Structure formats: structure tokens, C-alpha cells
Amino acid sequence: MLSQISNTETILPNATFFNESFSLKFNFNKSLDQDFLNEYYGPNLDFAKKMFSVFLESTPVDISKLTEAIEKSDFSNIVAIAHKIKNNFTWVGLSAIGIQMGEIERLAKNSDRNIAQPYSYFLESYISHLRIIKSDYIGMCEYLNS
Numbered sequence: 168m169l170s171q172i173s174n175t176e177t178i179l180p181n182a183t184f185f186n187e188s189f190s191l192k193f194n195f196n197k198s199l200d201q202d203f204l205n206e207y208y209g210p211n212l213d214f215a216k217k218m219f220s221v222f223l224e225s226t227p228v229d230i231s232k233l234t235e236a237i238e239k240s241d242f243s244n245i246v247a248i249a250h251k252i253k254n255n256f257t258w259v260g261l262s263a264i265g266i267q268m269g270e271i272e273r274l275a276k277n278s279d280r281n282i283a284q285p286y287s288y289f290l291e292s293y294i295s296h297l298r299i300i301k302s303d304y305i306g307m308c309e310y311l312n313s
Contacts (some may be wrong), residue, residue, distance in 0.1 A: 193310050196299045199260030205260075212307055218258045219304040226255055230293065236285055245275035259300050264292045285303070 190232045193212050225286045229252045236244040249272035256265035267289040275290040 168297065193307060195260060196303050198296065198299050199303065200257075200262055201260065203257070203262065204260045214310055216304065216307040216311065219300060219307065222255050222259045222294075223300060223304060226252060226293075233286075234290075237282060242275045242278045246272055249275060259303075261292075261296055261300075264289065264296065267292060 192205075192210075193215075195201050204215065208218075231246055233245065233248045233252075235241075236248060249268050253265045253268035253272060256262060256268065267285065270285055271282060271289060274285060
């Protein structure tokens with residue numbers, strides 16, 4: 168068995184071993200929290216793919232609603248939406264952006280009208296990482312279909 172592992176490691180340098188059998192490991196984008204993603208999803212890439220899919224489908228809708236609530240200074244709605252989506256960022260390896268959303272939630276709870284600037288920073292971060300999430304989702308689909 169050891170000689171098989173050594174040969175496999177030479178042929179498949181990115182192999183990760185589970186229960187004495189090997190399985191190639193999907194490599195998440197380095198901009199994402201790879202430690203969290205690998206620890207949380209482990210070898211269950213189907214579950215990761217589902218979570219990324221849910222994020223890509225629901226988050227833009229929620230962001231649109233949040234933008235509207237911020238434009239109207241509807242603090243109770245801001246709190247509800249921000250609370251709903253902040254953890255979604257963690258599930259796709261963007262915990263730092265989730266923390267930004269938590270700050271927006273905190274500001275809204277205090278009816279702080281200075282919410283526009285932190286929200287602008289959040290949107291920049293979100294938009295710049297959305298392409299990465301889409302790319303990793305496509306990569307997972309291709310990886311699982313290969």
C-alpha cells in the first residue's frame with residue numbers, strides 16, 4: 168500500500184487521502200478562506216457546490232433589497248436583511264466580508280445614519296469577490312463532472 172501511495176503522490180501531487188483511499192482535492196481560490204472551506208466541507212464538495220449555488224442565487228437579491236432599505240433609511244429592514252446574509256459570506260470563504268455586514272447590522276440597530284460609507288466599502292468587497300465565487304462554483308461543477 169505504501170508504494171502505491173508514493174507512486175500516486177508522484178503522479179497526483181495535489182492528492183488528499185481519506186480512509187486509505189485517495190481523492191483529488193478541489194483547490195479553492197486563494198482569496199477565499201481555504202482553511203475554513205477545507206475544514207468545513209472536507210471531502211463533501213457536493214455540499215460546498217450547493218452552498219456556493221445558494222449564495223450566488225440569493226445574495227444578489229438580498230443585496231438589492233438591502234440597498235433599497237439603506238436608501239430609504241429603513242433601519243429595521245436593514246437589520247433583518249444584514250442579519251440574514253452576514254453568515255452566507257462565511258459559507259463561501261468570505262468571513263471578512265461577513266464581518267463588514269455585521270458592522271452594517273450593528274450600525275442599523277443604532278439607527279446610525281453614517282451607514283452609507285461602510286455599505287459602500289462592503290459593496291466594493293462583495294463585487295470584487297463575486298467573480299471569484301462564480302469561478303470557484305464553475306470549477307466545482309467541472310471538477311465533480313470530470
